[in-house]
Amino acid sequence: MKTSIRIGTRGSKLALWQANHVAGQLTAAGLAPEIVIITTKGDVVLDRSLDKIGAKGVFTEELEEGLRTGYVDIAVHSAKDVQSTIPADLELLAFMQRERVNDVVVSFDPNLDLQRPDLVLGTSSTRRKAMLRRFLPHATTAEARGNLQTRLRKLEEGQYHALVLAYAGVHRMEYDGLIRHVLPETQYVPATGQGSVAIECARSLEPALKEELRRILDHPATHVCLAAERAFLRTMEGGCSIPSFALASLSADGQTVQLHGGLISLDGQELIEETHTAAATEAEVLGTRLAESVLARGGRQILDDIRRVRHEA
Ligand SMILES: NCc1[nH]cc(CCC(=O)O)c1CC(=O)O
Numbered sequence: 045m046k047t048s049i050r051i052g053t054r055g056s057k058l059a060l061w062q063a064n065h066v067a068g069q070l071t072a073a074g075l076a077p078e079i080v081i082i083t084t085k086g087d088v089v090l091d092r093s094l095d096k097i098g099a100k101g102v103f104t105e106e107l108e109e110g111l112r113t114g115y116v117d118i119a120v121h122s123a124k125d126v127q128s129t130i131p132a133d134l135e136l137l138a139f140m141q142r143e144r145v146n147d148v149v150v151s152f153d154p155n156l157d158l159q160r161p162d163l164v165l166g167t168s169s170t171r172r173k174a175m176l177r178r179f180l181p182h183a184t185t186a187e188a189r190g191n192l193q194t195r196l197r198k199l200e201e202g203q204y205h206a207l208v209l210a211y212a213g214v215h216r217m218e219y220d221g222l223i224r225h226v227l228p229e230t231q232y233v234p235a236t237g238q239g240s241v242a243i244e245c246a247r248s249l250e251p252a253l254k255e256e257l258r259r260i261l262d263h264p265a266t267h268v269c270l271a272a273e274r275a276f277l278r279t280m281e282g283g284c285s286i287p288s289f290a291l292a293s294l295s296a297d298g299q300t301v302q303l304h305g306g307l308i309s310l311d312g313q314e315l316i317e318e319t320h321t322a323a324a325t326e327a328e329v330l331g332t333r334l335a336e337s338v339l340a341r342g343g344r345q346i347l348d349d350i351r352r353v354r355h356e357a
Pocket residue numbers: 122123124125208209210211212213214237238239240
């Protein structure tokens with residue numbers, strides 16, 4: 045088995061942190077990792093919101109091509125950014141231990157008051173926009189595309205009072221000092237996969253190497269949760285431009301997985317959510333069933349309405 049591992053990653057600071065995190069674990073296990081930066085469409089097109097450039101795979105396509113050609117051995121992604129269905133010749137080898145899953149409110153104002161009537165929050169996530177409309181209806185939202193550094197610059201320039209971001213990215217970039225509120229994950233349920241790092245490889249990668257990489261990098265409890273959440277997203281015909289959400293947790297004995305997931309309309313008026321449990325071995329079935337139930341109970345109508353709005357825009 046070869047020991048030198050080429051790690052493909054995007055070049056953003058967050059992506060590089062994640063790639064370095066992987067490299068550190070591989071080095072500790074006696075392998076020799078090397079980080080290879082690959083630029084994706086999502087890194088280049090910053091002037092349009094993600095739901096307009098067709099979000100499917102914009103952060104992953106070029107990395108996946110690198111896996112196919114053998115230019116890199118593994119690709120590192122924020123699990124949240126990985127499409128619900130990946131190409132048949134590739135596989136998700138590992139999901140790393142999850143960070144805190146919450147969304148947080150980040151601001152330079154230490155006394156930021158979420159109840160101020162003129163509150164402007166920066167976010168480009170349809171899920172966050174919809175939830176903010178529902179739970180903080182007095183607030184307005186403004187687009188905040190670009191990497192974390194770009195968004196923080198816009199915040200500093202005063203384009204918004206605060207940003208709504210994933211704790212995981214804020215923490216990895218060491219901006220914890222700017223966190224003013226941690227949004228409860230029961231209300232602001234995170235996006236599928238939020239807080240975990242996914243490792244992708246070609247199915248044709250040497251089996252012994254795959255096994256070794258999985259042993260070093262995979263966190264089995266996180267893997268079970270992500271299997272349930274990703275099955276939910278797949279059935280939801282999701283992608284990150286649909287305001288769906290799902291968060292799984294594993295019981296202390298590791299036997300039972302609980303999944304809370306649903307869908308919210310763009311204006312925040314309609315919210316369909318359910319919590320189901322199943323044996324950990326049935327994680328994918330659990331995700332599929334929960335999504336089917338949400339779709340049947342009005343979710344399909346919400347998705348149709350969203351598609352109609354998009355076509356008109
Ligand atoms: N959508 C972009 C993205 N992809 C992963 C993260 C942060 C890390 C994570 O959620 O795991 C972010 C930024 C954010 O949502 O604030």
